[in-house]
Amino acid sequence: MSSGRPFYITTPIYYVNDRPHVGSCYTTIVADCIARFMRLAGRDVFFLTGTDEHGQKVEKSAAEKGKSPQELADENARHFREAFEFIGSTHDDFIRTTEDRHEKQVQEVLKALIASGDIYLGEFEGWYDEGQEEYVTENQARERDYTAFNGKPLVKATEQNYYFRLTKYWDRVRKLIEENETFVRPAGKRSEVLGRLKDEARDVPVSRTNFSWGIPVPGDEQHVTYVWIDALMNYMTALGKIDEGFGGVGGSRQKYWDGSGEVVHLIGKEILWFHAVIWPALIMALEDAGRDDLKLPTTVYAHSFWIREGKKMSKTLGNFIDLETIHAYCDRYGLDAFRWYMLTQGPLSATDADFAYEHFVEVYNADLANGFGNAHSRVTNMIAKYFGGEVPLQEENADLGVDWPATIAQKTAEAVSAMGAVDVAGALKAGLEVSNAVDLFINETAPFRLAKDEANLPRVGTILYQCAEALRIAAVLMRPAMPDAMDAALERLGSPIRDGQTLQDLTRWGLLRPGTSVEKGDALFPRADAKDPEPSGVKTGA
């Protein structure tokens, strides 16, 4: 479809034992915004999301509900699909770890790594909680004073497990991260990983025998593999990178991860270790096993978490921003405004961000209602009032104090460069600054005053042409965040985006044709009042 350089962006695959909430929606919205921006910038984008469906927790809760694990997975995978459809995600595929295409390729990986010796059968010893039927980590065990959930002491237990020889790749991974500043981002997270890589290396178990809801280890089927290999491999299996025969897409996706473009994994900080260390080690192990066609990702970007009105979200506080709350916000302010808040105020840095109602209203009013929305409204209104709703002509050589082509070129460059550095808020701010510049320009040139004398109409027309054209471009720059609202804004400016138009085409000053009919319409973002009670979701019970 696009002939640009490939750009592959992924979200984590979400665990089907949970319901979608702000966390999963946030990551997906960020990935979506980047994907949309890159497509607009002419890149050949592939955007992947999906669900992680294996493991003991799914097996257990399915049993409790009297369902098969697959039924439960199907149900909850549907919830994620629906949630992501709701938030406007434009992912190109949705992979599920229980799909044949995935399982077959994971088994090939297991076979290859067992053959090369990087996966071996070893003995696992750990603290076992007999009541919960699960192992607890050394740290958890210590925190709990070596007592099980039911109060009885934890016991040391051993079992046979397959291990991945992470120790063999430890130094290589450390070198990779040390020498490549942007492999792990943001910088604070990179240091955290490097810090831990100074500790002693250890292999990681990659199979279990105490449950069966997973991918059987070829040749030793009482073992199932889960997490590290199962989940991480989704990024490759969805493209058919391990075996095109099971990828089933006729080789069309190979280019997204062949070294010619970028591969960006967007994740939450809780799974950084696996993505920053185990994942590249696995890829190196596959290389060593003869798969030198496989490449490392370009960047693993770990964002932080949303907190709620200054407090952590937790089950005990019941203060999760769940799907119902998200729906309630979108009902009142629109999906686009919700996305704008997520994207411009979100925890993309190493610190958590606060989701607070008053803050939401503040940002909504400042950026959208009083900002872009009002600027759009005053410009379209004046064009209607003074020029019958048709974009006026510019005078020859009209220098009105703002070098718009230069301003636009600069803001566009800023947006492109920020987005390339995964600074989504920075990229969007560039668009908003264009609309702020229009407000300032109107105040300084005062077309409404000039319009009182008909002799000034050519000048008024020139001013309003420049305003409308700048707003058109601002809308283009903000569209990856707010597709529907910006499409509406562009529609009213008589300038809808046509298929195939790229950022380069669309940000060219002068594209707007005089004579184009312009429509004011209702407020794009009606002003919000913080005195209204916070939108809250009614639980649907389903």
Next chain:
RNA sequence: GGCCCCGUAGCUCAGCGGUUAGAGCAGACGACUCAUAAUCGUUUGGUCCUCGGUUCGAAUCCGAGCGGGGCUACCA
């Protein structure tokens, strides 16, 4: 316990050795009236957590303390 980060205006944060410490939002005042009581301008506001040290000079470097937070790998 170990490793690491942060504490700067009411709020969110930038500045990380050198002129009178900045931005956005909120507040106050003024201008304007095309616009969603919107916009534009001016402006109020800070012992830069505390104490001690290094330095001609520290928010910025070092030490101690107080306060907050992260990571600690076999949980998906």
